[in-house]
Amino acid sequence: GQNIDQPTEMTATEGAIVQINCTYQTSGFNGLFWYQQHAGEAPTFLSYNVLDGLEEKGRFSSFLSRSKGYSYLLLKELQMKDSASYLCAPSDSNYQLIWGAGTKLIIKP
Amino acid sequence: GAVVSQHPSWVICKSGTSVKIECRSLDFQATTMFWYRQFPKQSLMLMATSNEGSKATYEQGVEKDKFLINHASLTLSTLTVTSAHPEDSSFYICSLAGTGHTEAFFGQGTRLTVV
Numbered sequence: 142g143q144n145i146d147q148p149t150e151m152t153a154t155e156g157a158i159v160q161i162n163c164t165y166q167t168s169g170f171n172g173l174f175w176y177q178q179h180a181g182e183a184p185t186f187l188s189y190n191v192l193d194g195l196e197e198k199g200r201f202s203s204f205l206s207r208s209k210g211y212s213y214l215l216l217k218e219l220q221m222k223d224s225a226s227y228l229c230a231p232s233d234s235n236y237q238l239i240w241g242a243g244t245k246l247i248i249k250p
Numbered sequence: 251g252a253v254v255s256q257h258p259s260w261v262i263c264k265s266g267t268s269v270k271i272e273c274r275s276l277d278f279q280a281t282t283m284f285w286y287r288q289f290p291k292q293s294l295m296l297m298a299t300s301n302e303g304s305k306a307t308y309e310q311g312v313e314k315d316k317f318l319i320n321h322a323s324l325t326l327s328t329l330t331v332t333s334a335h336p337e338d339s340s341f342y343i344c345s346l347a348g349t350g351h352t353e354a355f356f357g358q359g360t361r362l363t364v365v
Contacts, residue, residue: 174353181341182359183256183343183345183357184354186353240286240295241293
């Protein structure tokens, strides 16, 4: 079957760094996406990894290990506006995104 | 990236009535669109894949006669929730995806409340 595993909730301090882990099992694999979703809004795209390694984009970085079925999203210099849910979504053999429940990130001053 | 416009952003309706949600691709010819539903604190659940000019493909457990999908043009897909019940209250989101490895582009979502 297809499965996504992320922590349900994490708390971090403004200005700090946080790493959100994701493990996945899919039927085939065509890359992994990370999305940010604020409450009551649609998800917004953050990053895409298809090869192993780290992709850096400003304050956000995403890492992928295909052999381990593992990815993480790293957020640096946390800001209050980063409080949101972060969704890990691998793409299966049909290029269909498989969604996990997401990780709710709470940023405290 | 592609722009997707979803309307309405929120709607309140009486139990037993029908509600239509529109999803427009403003700058991309979308042969395929996806309809999702999301209950509070839960993941996005794919309901159906909307195919232009043909019947939609529904996920297991989604009633095709209750959730009518029409994709008559390359820029418009509609989802009609028929005979809505309070348990249909949810956040409905459409998206279109590019080919290959591109990201999904989402509409703004529709918050449906059935009273």
